[in-house]
Amino acid sequence: MSEPILELRGINKSFGPVHVLHDIDFTVRAGEVTALVGDNGAGKSTMVKSIAGIHPIDSGEVLFEGQPVTIHSPREAADYGIEVVYQDLALCENLDIVQNMFLGRERGKYGLLDEADMEQAARKTLASLSVRTVKSVRTPVASLSGGQRQTVAIAKSVLWDSKVVLLDEPTAALGVAQTRQVLDLVRRLAEQGLGVVLISHNMNDVFEVSDRIACLYLGRMAAQLPTKDVTHGQVVELITAGRSGDLGIARPESATI
Amino acid sequence: MPEEQSMTDTPTGEKAPDSGAISDFGIDTTSKSAGEALREYVAKVRGGDFGSLPALLGLLVLVIFFGTQSETFLTLGNISNLLAQGAGIVIIAMGLVFVLLLGEIDLSAGTASGVAASVMALHLVKDGNMLSAFGDGVFYITCGFMLIAAVLSALLRIWPGVVLPVIGLVILLLGVPPNAWIEMLLALCIGTSIGSLTGYLVAKVGIPSFVVTLALFLAWGGVTLKYIGQGGTLPIRNDKVLFNVANGNLDTTGSWVLFLLAAGGYTAVVLNRHFSRLRRGLVAQPTPLVLIKVGTVILLGAVATVLLTQNRAVNPNVIILGVPYVVPIVLVLLTVGTFVLDRTGYGRHIYAVGGNAEAARRAGINVPKIRMSVFVIASSVAALGAIVYSSKIGSVSPSSGAGNTLLFAVGAAVIGGTSLFGGKGRLRDAVIGGAVIAIIENGLGLLKQEAAVVSIVTGLVLLLAASVDALSRRRSAAS
Ligand SMILES: Nc1ncnc2c1ncn2[C@@H]1O[C@H](COP(=O)(O)OP(=O)(O)O)[C@@H](O)[C@H]1O
Numbered sequence: 010m011s012e013p014i015l016e017l018r019g020i021n022k023s024f025g026p027v028h029v030l031h032d033i034d035f036t037v038r039a040g041e042v043t044a045l046v047g048d049n050g051a052g053k054s055t056m057v058k059s060i061a062g063i064h065p066i067d068s069g070e071v072l073f074e075g076q077p078v079t080i081h082s083p084r085e086a087a088d089y090g091i092e093v094v095y096q097d098l099a100l101c102e103n104l105d106i107v108q109n110m111f112l113g114r115e116r117g118k119y120g121l122l123d124e125a126d127m128e129q130a131a132r133k134t135l136a137s138l139s140v141r142t143v144k145s146v147r148t149p150v151a152s153l154s155g156g157q158r159q160t161v162a163i164a165k166s167v168l169w170d171s172k173v174v175l176l177d178e179p180t181a182a183l184g185v186a187q188t189r190q191v192l193d194l195v196r197r198l199a200e201q202g203l204g205v206v207l208i209s210h211n212m213n214d215v216f217e218v219s220d221r222i223a224c225l226y227l228g229r230m231a232a233q234l235p236t237k238d239v240t241h242g243q244v245v246e247l248i249t250a251g252r253s254g255d256l257g258i259a260r261p262e263s264a265t266i
Numbered sequence: 267m268p269e270e271q272s273m274t275d276t277p278t279g280e281k282a283p284d285s286g287a288i289s290d291f292g293i294d295t296t297s298k299s300a301g302e303a304l305r306e307y308v309a310k311v312r313g314g315d316f317g318s319l320p321a322l323l324g325l326l327v328l329v330i331f332f333g334t335q336s337e338t339f340l341t342l343g344n345i346s347n348l349l350a351q352g353a354g355i356v357i358i359a360m361g362l363v364f365v366l367l368l369g370e371i372d373l374s375a376g377t378a379s380g381v382a383a384s385v386m387a388l389h390l391v392k393d394g395n396m397l398s399a400f401g402d403g404v405f406y407i408t409c410g411f412m413l414i415a416a417v418l419s420a421l422l423r424i425w426p427g428v429v430l431p432v433i434g435l436v437i438l439l440l441g442v443p444p445n446a447w448i449e450m451l452l453a454l455c456i457g458t459s460i461g462s463l464t465g466y467l468v469a470k471v472g473i474p475s476f477v478v479t480l481a482l483f484l485a486w487g488g489v490t491l492k493y494i495g496q497g498g499t500l501p502i503r504n505d506k507v508l509f510n511v512a513n514g515n516l517d518t519t520g521s522w523v524l525f526l527l528a529a530g531g532y533t534a535v536v537l538n539r540h541f542s543r544l545r546r547g548l549v550a551q552p553t554p555l556v557l558i559k560v561g562t563v564i565l566l567g568a569v570a571t572v573l574l575t576q577n578r579a580v581n582p583n584v585i586i587l588g589v590p591y592v593v594p595i596v597l598v599l600l601t602v603g604t605f606v607l608d609r610t611g612y613g614r615h616i617y618a619v620g621g622n623a624e625a626a627r628r629a630g631i632n633v634p635k636i637r638m639s640v641f642v643i644a645s646s647v648a649a650l651g652a653i654v655y656s657s658k659i660g661s662v663s664p665s666s667g668a669g670n671t672l673l674f675a676v677g678a679a680v681i682g683g684t685s686l687f688g689g690k691g692r693l694r695d696a697v698i699g700g701a702v703i704a705i706i707e708n709g710l711g712l713l714k715q716e717a718a719v720v721s722i723v724t725g726l727v728l729l730l731a732a733s734v735d736a737l738s739r740r741r742s743a744a745s
């Protein structure tokens with residue numbers, strides 16, 4: 010059993026009057042893929058953004074490698090080695106692939122850019138992800154397809170010495186072959202000892218790659234279990250009703266956003 | 267910085283770091299043929315990325331039109347006059363490109379430049395005693411304003427925005443005696459102070475730049491009037507240095523030295539970059555195309571230098587020759603600015619914020635700081651433009667920087683191909699667009715057209731350029 014690398018304890022998050030996350034407990038273990046599932050609007054993306062320092066949390070504790078931390082900005086998250094692939098991809102369309110992959114962390118000395126170095130590194134990373142559909146790493150993101158953009162976003166997150174990678178629905182816009190590549194990649198990241206969080210609606214994918222499944226129901230953590238201990242049916246029930254047999258929230262009908 | 271990316275279990279990993287890359291991005295590593303590059307360019311233009319192509323075509327049409335309609339237009343005297351006339355607008359436009367790149371606007375750049383010009387002229391005319399030039403109240407308010415500007419810049423750690431206002435403050439408080447270089451520095455400091463205020467209001471207070479700068483457009487016009495007084499005119503043509511900025515020329519030797527420095531520097535930079543990319547197996551233009559480009563620039567530069575070192579005086583008793591000082595001034599600003607935008611992390615972040623501010627924020631970029639800094643740049647550069655246009659006119663009046671100044675500068679940037687939607691544009695756009703505007707003004711003047719016609723035509727050209735911009739955006743969104 011591997012160590013928890015990232016832990017959330019009792020996280021609450023509201024947007025004005027809307028209470029989106031309720032007392033969330035969540036554990037990411039190094040070397041494991043944790044699938045985060047839940048219906049649309051359950052709060053998965055909000056949870057990821059709270060971890061990444063995009064949204065400040067209202068209360069609760071975040072532990073990274075056992076130490077309590079407060080992450081105020083994406084930069085701080087990156088400094089801890091936490092990388093996020095956002096559902097709304099967050100790429101600059103006017104910049105090319107290399108420029109996007111190194112955005113905010115450009116290589117070079119004295120504020121000057123080392124384009125050659127960045128271009129080679131970007132190309133190497135993309136090649137290692139077996140990306141063949143992109144003709145040139147100098148293509149502006151504006152002229153890439155949805156799937157290609159997704160690949161760039163993922164490549165961006167593995168370019169760094171990351172310890173935790175959070176992927177928010179990375180396969181939603183992909184074709185069969187590219188989904189395959191992303192799932193393989195997810196597994197490989199975990200095998201290298203990273204803590205991986207995969208948000209997905211596809212139960213087959215979830216059961217194929219994950220070691221654990223965490224299920225959000227209306228902003229509450231309904232259950233977090235080893236994948237081998239649950240069935241498809243139970244997970245679907247947890248997603249839709251917040252409860253399945255003796256798993257899940259005690260009284261889901263009283264749960265409100 | 268992690269040198270090795272985390273995926274090392276692929277065969278492409280260590281032994282032959284580039285072999286995998288080459289097969290996967292073939293077009294990246296093999297040098298493109300000229301034909302391929304041309305096709306790519308055509309595809310780019312068809313896809314809506316016109317760049318400065320429309321402006322260059324417009325420039326050509328205008329030169330042919332005025333060249334055939336007016337006998338004076340293509341004379342050497344008029345061409346050098348044209349350079350001096352256009353330089354002020356071009357410089358202000360270059361500063362505005364930074365603001366436009368963020369999808370913001372600075373409507374106050376014109377009147378802000380007027381404030382800088384009036385302080386510069388007052389310092390000269392009133393022997394450096396600004397206390398008596400302004401009167402007590404205005405003097406202390408001005409000093410207080412510069413102090414506040416420095417503090418605002420310090421809050422966001424924009425250090426040039428702190429240093430320059432403080433220098434300006436020291437010049438004012440010490441009553442430094444008049445000296446053209448001090449006056450120009452003071453103008454720059456005033457511009458920086460103004461930019462700090464604008465930038466802070468937009469980036470930190472969060473008022474839309476349109477509103478902030480519309481308000482400040484009015485306010486700075488008033489300040490210039492207050493400084494100079496109704497109907498006043500401050501002559502600066504008696505100071506040799508200030509007058510020569512836009513009216514003086516390099517001597518023949520100087521002109522050729524400039525040519526050697528500029529053409530040589532350009533050639534060295536372009537070729538060095540090109541061949542080092544080829545060596546490292548990176549995306550590169552076809553070598554013949556690069557050579558043609560460099561050759562054209564050298565040729566044009568040489569022809570211009572030959573022509574401008576001819577005597578162009580109409581009066582047979584005097585000799586006027588040499589490349590006007592405004593040429594190296596604009597070239598230096600263009601080079602420095604382009605370098606900042608293309609080669610530094612700061613420049614990259616400007617494009618990123620203009621392209622997608624939220625993505626930039628998530629990438630850890632300090633978006634408010636970038637946003638404030640571009641206004642500091644725009645106003646500072648506008649002050650430099652003010653030095654040039656004041657020098658050209660030879661005096662500063664309450665209407666300096668008012669009227670069409672700003673619209674022409676925004677027009678220059680947009681006509682050149684800078685997008686009003688942000689994220690797209692280059693400094694040379696401002697130069698090309700500025701040339702279009704200067705030629706329209708100059709050419710219509712030679713054809714004895716009244717000011718009304720000049721305004722109408724320039725307005726229509728700007729509208730046309732903005733339509734091209736919107737069209738290009740729609741096209742690239744559709745593709
Ligand atoms: N920036 C925001 N401001 C206000 N409400 C938000 C914001 N982001 C998300 N929400 C709300 O939070 C809830 C959870 O959204 P989200 O985290 O995107 O769900 P999921 O990713 O699980 O589909 C939704 O009700 C959504 O409307």
Ligand SMILES: [Mg+2]
Binds near residue numbers: 054
């Ligand atoms: Mg979501």
